[in-house]
Amino acid sequence: MAEISQGGGGGKKGGGKVRVKKASTKIDMTPMVDLAFLLLTFFILTTTFNKPKTMEVNMPDKVQDEKEQTKVNEKDILNLVLSENNKIYWYIGLTPPVTTTNYGKDGVRKVLLEQNRANPKLMVLIKPEDKSKYENMVDILDEMEITNTKRYAIVEYTPDDKTIIAAGTGGAPLETETTQP
Amino acid sequence: MGKVKVHRTPPSLDMTPMVDLAFLLVTFFMLTTTFAPEEPVVVDIPKSVSEIILPDKDRMIISVAADGRVFFDMDNKNHRRDMLQSIGQKYGITFSEDQLRSFSILSGFGLPVGNLPQFLDMTPDERKQVTQPGIPSDSVNNELADWIVFARVSNPRLRVAVKGDRGTDYKVVKQVVNTLIDRKVLRFNLITGLEQEI
Numbered sequence: 001m002a003e004i005s006q007g008g009g010g011g012k013k014g015g016g017k018v019r020v021k022k023a024s025t026k027i028d029m030t031p032m033v034d035l036a037f038l039l040l041t042f043f044i045l046t047t048t049f050n051k052p053k054t055m056e057v058n059m060p061d062k063v064q065d066e067k068e069q070t071k072v073n074e075k076d077i078l079n080l081v082l083s084e085n086n087k088i089y090w091y092i093g094l095t096p097p098v099t100t101t102n103y104g105k106d107g108v109r110k111v112l113l114e115q116n117r118a119n120p121k122l123m124v125l126i127k128p129e130d131k132s133k134y135e136n137m138v139d140i141l142d143e144m145e146i147t148n149t150k151r152y153a154i155v156e157y158t159p160d161d162k163t164i165i166a167a168g169t170g171g172a173p174l175e176t177e178t179t180q181p
Numbered sequence: 182m183g184k185v186k187v188h189r190t191p192p193s194l195d196m197t198p199m200v201d202l203a204f205l206l207v208t209f210f211m212l213t214t215t216f217a218p219e220e221p222v223v224v225d226i227p228k229s230v231s232e233i234i235l236p237d238k239d240r241m242i243i244s245v246a247a248d249g250r251v252f253f254d255m256d257n258k259n260h261r262r263d264m265l266q267s268i269g270q271k272y273g274i275t276f277s278e279d280q281l282r283s284f285s286i287l288s289g290f291g292l293p294v295g296n297l298p299q300f301l302d303m304t305p306d307e308r309k310q311v312t313q314p315g316i317p318s319d320s321v322n323n324e325l326a327d328w329i330v331f332a333r334v335s336n337p338r339l340r341v342a343v344k345g346d347r348g349t350d351y352k353v354v355k356q357v358v359n360t361l362i363d364r365k366v367l368r369f370n371l372i373t374g375l376e377q378e379i
Contacts, residue, residue: 029200036203043210054342054370055231059362082351128351134245135347136356138227138373145230154358 084131113145124152229373247346249353250315254289263335341369
């Protein structure tokens with residue numbers, strides 16, 4: 001085992017002289033080493049290296065004053081309504097057609113890329129319904145990151161959106177949204 | 182003297198370098214390990230491609246369980262103690278020294294303020310048996326808002342992180358987010374796991 005040897009353990013040469021018998025300086029290190037490895041194993045197993053990741057979200061402040069609201073042309077607005085069962089409704093401005101899509105690669109990502117290319121001034125409004133899941137929100141924020149969409153905001157899902165989706169009736173009252181990217 | 186003795190070398194090996202290395206590693210792991218605090222509720226975090234790492238200190242975590250219960254957690258013992266005292270003042274509850282101490286080493290919790298003294302008097306084992314109802318965060322009774330305010334008073338550098346379960350209804354998340362916005366916390370983090378495949 002691990003040992004420190006010095007001297008060779010006493011004199012054997014046995015001359016005439018009486019030698020002082022040296023005590024062995026060997027230390028049995030086995031228990032210490034055992035303990036060291038036990039601790040090592042324990043700490044290796046308990047250490048978590050991958051810390052949780054986060055995504056940063058900036059929300060617009062609530063603006064009370066009508067004047068401070070930014071007015072956006074309705075043609076520049078892409079509405080994404082996150083519905084239940086992982087469904088997304090999307091439409092431009094305030095008018096149908098309303099199209100259904102999903103969170104897949106060929107779903108909302110394609111829509112975002114196409115719309116971004118078509119209109120550089122695009123502003124995306126994310127409107128999660130109460131019944132949509134938290135995962136949907138994270139997924140859609142992720143898609144914003146992936147498609148490099150800078151101008152987006154999470155806003156309230158209003159009854160107006162509901163009418164647009166439900167009936168497909170155009171000409172809902174024009175409404176200015178409070179939006180800051 | 183006729184026989185030739187086979188000179189046997191003792192089968193000993195110098196293990197000193199190995200032991201050195203072992204201790205070096207032990208020291209390293211001991212110093213780097215931070216024990217994951219016990220969570221009062223299991224939260225299955227969603228995946229994202231974001232790679233920003235959650236800060237280790239000056240953070241407040243608002244966990245939202247799948248069933249909509251809201252939990253609150255903050256680091257730093259001293260700040261927690263300050264926070265509880267201010268909360269106590271607001272709600273007219275005086276916390277004893279023991280209660281303050283056990284709160285400061287507690288991890289996340291999800292209880293209305295009124296139930297806290299009773300909860301803090303329990304032993305850690307008893308606390309595990311209790312199903313925590315979550316912090317009230319609706320518009321009628323928004324205690325979460327008070328926690329956020331007093332947490333930020335006790336530590337102004339606090340980062341806010343929201344840790345939601347994948348299956349949580351957006352309704353609850355909206356409540357939490359609106360509470361944050363109302364208290365002028367406009368920039369916060371959402372805790373996510375790393376997605377392997379993009």
